[in-house]
Structures are given as C-alpha cells and as structure tokens.
Amino acid sequence: MNKICKYILAITALTIFVSCGNNNGGNNSGALASSKAEKVYVAPGEHDEYYAFFSGGYSGNITVAGLPSGRMLKEIPVFSQFPTSGYGYSEETKPMLNTSFGFVPWGDAHHPDISQTNGELDGRWIFINENNTPRIARVSLATFETEEIIELPNSAGNHASSFVTENTEYIVAGTRFAVPNPQRDMPINEMKGQFKGPLSFVSIAENGRMNLEFQLNMPGFNYDLAHPGRHKSHGWFFFTSYNTEEANTLMEVNASQNDKDYIAAVNWQKIAEYVKNGGGKRVPGKYAHNVYDEKTHTATSTMKDGVITIDPKDVEGAVFYIPIPKSPHGCDVDPSGEYIIGSGKLSTDLSVYSFEKIQTAIKNKDFVADAYGVPVLSYENTIAGVVAQPGLGPLHTEFDGKGNAYTTFFISSEVVKWKLGTWEVLDRQPTFYSVGHLMIPGGNSRKPFGKYMVAMNKITKDRYLPTGPELEHSAQLYDISGDKMELLSDFPTHGEPHYAAGIRADIIKDKSKKYYELSENEHPYAAKSEGEAKVTRNGNEVHVNMTMIRSHFAPDNIEGVKVGDKVYLHLTNLEQDFDVPHGFSIIGANTSEILVMPGQTKTIIWEPKREGVWPFYCTDFCSALHQEMQGYVRVSGKNSSVPISYTLDGE
Amino acid sequence: MKSASTFMIIGSALLLGLFIFPLWSISLEAPQYPNGIGMNIHLDGLEGKEKHDLQNIDGLNHYIGMSKLPKPDEMWEFSVFPKVVGSMAALGIIIGLLGFFKGISPKWFLGWLVIMIVLGVLGMYDFNNWMIEYGTNLDPKAIMKMTDANGNPLSYKPPLFGTKNILNFVAHSYPHTGAYMMGFGMFLTFLGFWIGNKKTKTVVT
Numbered sequence A: 001m002n003k004i005c006k007y008i009l010a011i012t013a014l015t016i017f018v019s020c021g022n023n024n025g026g027n028n029s030g031a032l033a034s035s036k037a038e039k040v041y042v043a044p045g046e047h048d049e050y051y052a053f054f055s056g057g058y059s060g061n062i063t064v065a066g067l068p069s070g071r072m073l074k075e076i077p078v079f080s081q082f083p084t085s086g087y088g089y090s091e092e093t094k095p096m097l098n099t100s101f102g103f104v105p106w107g108d109a110h111h112p113d114i115s116q117t118n119g120e121l122d123g124r125w126i127f128i129n130e131n132n133t134p135r136i137a138r139v140s141l142a143t144f145e146t147e148e149i150i151e152l153p154n155s156a157g158n159h160a161s162s163f164v165t166e167n168t169e170y171i172v173a174g175t176r177f178a179v180p181n182p183q184r185d186m187p188i189n190e191m192k193g194q195f196k197g198p199l200s201f202v203s204i205a206e207n208g209r210m211n212l213e214f215q216l217n218m219p220g221f222n223y224d225l226a227h228p229g230r231h232k233s234h235g236w237f238f239f240t241s242y243n244t245e246e247a248n249t250l251m252e253v254n255a256s257q258n259d260k261d262y263i264a265a266v267n268w269q270k271i272a273e274y275v276k277n278g279g280g281k282r283v284p285g286k287y288a289h290n291v292y293d294e295k296t297h298t299a300t301s302t303m304k305d306g307v308i309t310i311d312p313k314d315v316e317g318a319v320f321y322i323p324i325p326k327s328p329h330g331c332d333v334d335p336s337g338e339y340i341i342g343s344g345k346l347s348t349d350l351s352v353y354s355f356e357k358i359q360t361a362i363k364n365k366d367f368v369a370d371a372y373g374v375p376v377l378s379y380e381n382t383i384a385g386v387v388a389q390p391g392l393g394p395l396h397t398e399f400d401g402k403g404n405a406y407t408t409f410f411i412s413s414e415v416v417k418w419k420l421g422t423w424e425v426l427d428r429q430p431t432f433y434s435v436g437h438l439m440i441p442g443g444n445s446r447k448p449f450g451k452y453m454v455a456m457n458k459i460t461k462d463r464y465l466p467t468g469p470e471l472e473h474s475a476q477l478y479d480i481s482g483d484k485m486e487l488l489s490d491f492p493t494h495g496e497p498h499y500a501a502g503i504r505a506d507i508i509k510d511k512s513k514k515y516y517e518l519s520e521n522e523h524p525y526a527a528k529s530e531g532e533a534k535v536t537r538n539g540n541e542v543h544v545n546m547t548m549i550r551s552h553f554a555p556d557n558i559e560g561v562k563v564g565d566k567v568y569l570h571l572t573n574l575e576q577d578f579d580v581p582h583g584f585s586i587i588g589a590n591t592s593e594i595l596v597m598p599g600q601t602k603t604i605i606w607e608p609k610r611e612g613v614w615p616f617y618c619t620d621f622c623s624a625l626h627q628e629m630q631g632y633v634r635v636s637g638k639n640s641s642v643p644i645s646y647t648l649d650g651e
Numbered sequence B: 001m002k003s004a005s006t007f008m009i010i011g012s013a014l015l016l017g018l019f020i021f022p023l024w025s026i027s028l029e030a031p032q033y034p035n036g037i038g039m040n041i042h043l044d045g046l047e048g049k050e051k052h053d054l055q056n057i058d059g060l061n062h063y064i065g066m067s068k069l070p071k072p073d074e075m076w077e078f079s080v081f082p083k084v085v086g087s088m089a090a091l092g093i094i095i096g097l098l099g100f101f102k103g104i105s106p107k108w109f110l111g112w113l114v115i116m117i118v119l120g121v122l123g124m125y126d127f128n129n130w131m132i133e134y135g136t137n138l139d140p141k142a143i144m145k146m147t148d149a150n151g152n153p154l155s156y157k158p159p160l161f162g163t164k165n166i167l168n169f170v171a172h173s174y175p176h177t178g179a180y181m182m183g184f185g186m187f188l189t190f191l192g193f194w195i196g197n198k199k200t201k202t203v204v205t
Helices: A002-021 A030-040 A268-276 A355-363 A505-511 B002-019 B053-064 B077-101 B107-136 B177-204
Strands: A050-055 A062-067 A072-076 A113-117 A120-130 A135-140 A146-151 A170-173 A195-204 A210-219 A222-228 A236-242 A260-267 A281-293 A298-310 A319-325 A328-333 A339-344 A350-354 A367-371 A374-377 A383-387 A394-399 A404-409 A414-419 A425-430 A435-439 A452-457 A473-479 A486-493 A500-504 A534-538 A541-549 A552-554 A557-562 A566-573 A582-586 A594-596 A601-606 A612-617 A630-636 A645-647 B024-030 B033-042 B045-048 B162-166 B169-175
Touching: A030 A486, A050 A452, A050 A505, A062 A486, A113 A500, A120 A500, A120 A505, A146 A210, A170 A222, A195 A222, A195 A236, A195 A268, A210 A268, A210 A281, A236 A268, A236 A328, A236 A339, A260 A268, A260 A328, A260 A339, A260 A374, A268 A298, A319 A339, A319 A350, A319 A355, A339 A355, A339 A394, A339 A404, A350 A355, A355 A374, A394 A435, A404 A435, A414 A435, A435 A500, A452 A500, A500 A505, A534 A557, A534 A645, A541 A582, A566 A582, A566 A594, A582 A601, A582 A612, A594 A601, B002 B077, B002 B107, B002 B177, B033 B053, B045 B053, B077 B107, B077 B177, B107 B177, B169 B177
Parallel strands: A210 A298, A222 A328, A319 A374, A328 A394, A541 A566, A557 A630
Antiparallel strands: A050 A062, A050 A500, A062 A072, A113 A120, A120 A135, A135 A146, A146 A281, A170 A195, A195 A210, A222 A236, A236 A260, A260 A319, A281 A298, A328 A339, A339 A350, A350 A383, A367 A374, A394 A404, A404 A414, A414 A425, A435 A452, A452 A473, A473 A486, A534 A541, A541 A552, A557 A645, A566 A601, A582 A594, A612 A630, B024 B033, B024 B169, B033 B045, B162 B169
C-alpha cells in the first residue's frame, strides 16, 4: 500500500514537471508572460531601440517598424504607386516608376540591405530589389524617400539581390528566371544551353549614385539568392542556383531531379579588374535609370542602352560552382567570412562551406566537373561541416556575432539555433507559421547586434482577429541574448516581407531630416512666398504656382480656366517646421492627392471636364483652421473669354 | 588703486560680451512643441532658438492677430543699442585706464556705474513698452479674438522677467549670457569703486 502511494506521488510529480516544461506554444501566462511584456513595452513617448525595414513583397514598398515594440512607423513607397503621398502620381515622382517597358505602377520588393563601411552598417542608405521588372532602388535614410531606381537589362526575376559589399562598393542583381540573352523569339523547349542567367554588378558612388558596371553571363540556371563575402572573403560573392536541370515546364517536379545544384562563387574584384583593363564586350540592353533630386524635388528618368557582358570562361580563376544538395535557397555568409551556409530547401541537412577550403581547392585545381566551361569544385573538399537533420525545409540563416547561427525551416515551421564550427543544434523554437526569412539587426554584416531576432512568417491563420480570407503576414520577435531563444511577441507586417534589415536606432535617428529648406528649393514652379504665387496660361496649359501655409492657399480663387485645359497645380508648402505637411486635392482630378512636406513642391494635373465652380482643399489636418483651408477654381466653357485671374482675400 | 582700476577695466570690458551673446531669452512651451520654440534677443536683432523659430512664432501668432516680430531695420533700438553699449564699454575702459596710469578718483567709476544703471533701467522700460505694444496691438480681423472674464481683449504680452501662461503656451522670459556678463561686469566696476574708495580713504587718514 505504501509502495502504491509513493508510486502515485511520483507520477503526480512527474506530470506537474512535464506540464511546467511544456509551455513553448502560446499558452504563457502569469509572471513569465509579464516579464516578456516588459521586454517589448516601449513607454508612451519613448523610442524603440532598433529600426527594422521590412520589404513589402507584392506591396512593392518598404515598411519601417520599431523593435522591440513592433510598432509600424512608416511605409516608404519604392516600386509601387502610393496615393497616400502621391508617389508615382505626382508629376515629380512619375519618372521614378519609368522602365524600358514604359511606366510600371507596381513592383515586387524583396530584400532590403543597409549600406556598410568596413563591414559595419553605416546607415546612409537602404537598397532593395524588384523581382518582376528587374530593378534596384536606393532609399535615403535621412529623408526615408526613394532617391534612385536602376533597371537591369537582359535579366528576369531579380531575386538574388540587393546585397551590398562591405564597403558599399557593389550591389548585385541576379536572374532567377533564365532567359534568352539577348532576348529573342525561340521555342521554349529548346532552352537547354540557350538560356542565360546574367548576374549584374552595380557600383555605388560616394554620393550614392548607382551605375551598372557589368553583367556576368552565367549558364541558364536560376540564380536565387546571394551574399557577399565579408572580412576574409571580402571580394567574393556567392549565389545559390536551382534548376540546374534546365527544365522549362512543371518546374516543381522537373527542377527537383538533380541530387545537387550549385552555389556560384564569384571573385568580383578579379572581374572588376578585368573590366577595368578593357575586358568584356559591350552588348545591347535597354534600361531606365531614374534619379530623384532633393533640391528640385523632381525625378528624371534617363533611358540608357548597352552593358558590358562577361563570359565567365574568359576570366580565369574568377567563377566556380560548388555542388549543394537539392534546390538551395538561402546563401549566407557568417560575420567572419569563413563560412558560407547553403540551405538545400528539399534537403534535411544544412551544408556549410569553408572559404579557406574553397581557396585551397581552387589553388589545387581540385575540379570534379565543368558546367558550360565553369569549373565545379568538389563537394567533399569544400565542405566545412554539415548540420545534420536540424529540421525540414531550411531557407535562411542569420548570425548573432557570438558564434551562433539561426536558420529558418519553412516546412517544420521553426527557427533552429546552432553553433558555427561544431555544427551542434543548441535550441529550436516554433514559429507561427511557416517561417520564410528571419532577421537579426546587423545580421548581414561583420558586427551583428545580436539582441533580437525577427521571424517573418508566410502563413498567419489564427494569430490575430480574423479579417476575411486575406490576412496580413505575421512576424515574431525573439530575444536571443540568452542561451535559449525566447519568443516575445507577435506583430502583423504589411504585404509579404521577404526579408528585413535592422539597425540600431541611434545610428540614424539624429540624421533624420525634419523638413526641406525652402530657400534651397530649386523646383522650376516653386512659389517660395505668397508674392511669387501666380497663374499663367500657355495655350491650353495652365500653370498654377500655389503656396500653402497654415491655414490657406495662395491664391485661393482662380478664374479663367476653361473646359479642356490641362491645369498643372504646383503646390509649395511654405512651412519650415517639423511635421507640418499640407495636402491638396481637387474634385474630378483623375489622380491621387499630393502630400507636400514643408519646403517641398509637388504637382498634379487636373483636366476639368465640366463648367462650374470647383473646390479644392487641404487633405491633411494641418491646424485649428484646417477645415477653412480651401479654395475655388471657376471653369468656363471652351470658347469663353473670361481672362485668367487669381486672388487671395480679394487682392 | 591698480587693482581697483583693473576691476573697472575688466568690468566694463565684459559689456562687450553683448556683441557675441544674447541679452535676453524668451522661450515657449506647448505639448506640440516638445523641444520648445523661442528666440534670443541680441543687441542688434532677434534670432530664433532654432533656424526657423521666428517664422514659426509669427505663424502661430497670426491666429490671434499679433503683428510679425520686428526685423532689425524695423526698430531703432537695434541700431542704437549697440552704439550705446559700445560707447559705455569704451568709456569704462578709458576711465579704468586713467585710474590705472593717472590715478583718477574712483568716484569716476561710480559715476560710470550710475549712468549704466540709468541706461539699463531705460532700456528695460523701453523693452517692456515694446512688449506691451507687441502683445496688445492686435489685428481687428484676427482669426481668434480671445477675451478675459470681463470681456476685455486678452493681452499676449510675454513677461518682462519670469514665467507666464499664455493660452496653450508657457512663456519663459529670462536674461541670457550677455546680460549676465553685463551684470557681473557692473558688479566688478562697483567692486573697483569700493576697493579704490577704501584705499583712498586709508591714504587720507
């Protein structure tokens, strides 16, 4: 009897023990939960410790959030029209979305990356790629505005982008969908050996200006992701590729047949040297290069033609393939630059390559094959180690700067922490659900900040209140400062973040611009004071140089406009204080409003279709008398003789 | 007598600080202005605490019908004050030098100080008059016409010295570095007089 009692007691104790330990899911409560709440709580009026820049995926834009709170701070329009501010609608910003295919109002934004100096984030700019119509954009981290977009010709599916070298020398763009290069009319099923996968290298000048330097015309595999070497491997770039089968249909099956695909290791310094010495061949390739000028507040789009192309066979010792198990996705380089992690997404293992071993293999000409003239290194002699069976569907790896790596597993829906060098799994945490990319602020540099990790999940399901069939994606924030990862919070993200970049807030927040200097405004239609406001007619074009200040427009009564006129409304915000935008819209305009920042000039076109007196107003609640910030335009018949006149307060 | 004269020279020379540092500071606080907004009053004109503060103060004040802050050429004070201060500094230094080399009576020091005090009081009186004008001479078409409990128009005069609530703002009006230097300088000239006077008396006895 006594024995039975003891037995029961033991079972009871065991049960309590097990249930205490089993709280990984979402059922936390009590003291533990409140300490987590404190970790993400940012008191009213206080600032987050980190900026996080999430790509918007099919939104085409970037959203900015604060960490650890997860609060959304801003959406920066990049590749998509954004009626909130008039980006891509205003006459000044329409050229930003120009391409060799004409105006494209939308983009698929994937991988943001922050500029670096000596391998550390310097917070000057953030770059992001567009997958559909291959482009790279540069966004200022002083104005949080898109300043430049360059298109990549002869390419398709710019997915292996935008990753920046450790002194912001180059940024790369890949080709995820092998295509004929140059494009031509040919049967699709003859792609094998005919299609190409050009990798573009874009240089970045001191002032940020991008230039398409050369394209490496690689065999027609699908170049998926990339990362630059850093520290000891600085000067190299690594790209994963899939579909080395060169299948052209039912890819999910036919591109998954080979046991191994390739990582391409590219010595870009060698190729840059080769090009500098006159190497390569200039081939046609039409592309748009769009630049926004902060002084004129206006973008210009220049159509360019021609690019230097390089056959990888022609530069000896610069391009190699390394075999990697089954359809790799992520290609990540650790902070020391020694380890290159390839995630074969259909494999259950993670392959980690050693930069030193790669160098030795190259030196010893330890080649096992040749793919269209590109030497293939041996798997066995380049591998540093294998993280065995860490999970299912590995995608991406980031680093904490303390010798640990964190890899996402899409299929098993978890993040796994493992140790570089010993390849042992240290911890695993579930994600909700099906994590794609993850981000550690500074994780893509020599010096990760190593305090937080954000998992960006592809599936949201029940994490928030339901909002119909379409849901925002979900992110989870983990504290990674301890031995074990600790899930702190969930927060929704906008669009589909494919990656994010994070930086300590103090690196950029004091450089953030508060307003534009009106005296430096060089917009040709700026009215820098109410005295400069005017309305001029030139044929059927009417230009209105109008000012806005709390709480009126000048002029606010305009007559002499006729049906069929094309009215350019140039609005200048005369305010010179932080956070005093004014908006403008007019009834019947076939475009968006414009939101004009202090000191800025923006323009929309209005083509009045009916006679009458039509109101316009300020769309931003700017002041106590915002409602009174309004005016009228009188529109007369086509053949009317009402002269142009404009007034403010009858004067 | 030499130390007394040195005090006189240094004391009056400190007036020259007014050519570099502001005389007075008026700053405004409100919830929408977490960093405040304000101006420094220099001998020769007004200057915003931040680059565009003057314009932004004018922008706020137009709601209640106040006139714009004066430009340097719109007030005679901004051209006369530098001359007066410059002359007084020069005069003080000359008197100090005469004391040092020629041994003139320290009563000259006191005389200079008395003139300085009279001019200072006149200056404050003038400043206060301008603030009354600025705070009460309102545009009859003002957007907001605020009245007190007795139905009289509100005065938006900032305090001459101290802190005062004006509508949603709290206004602080205090001397700035230049004024402190001047005050300390005047104290030094008084010390000069006092020390000099004591020594003269000792000699006589």
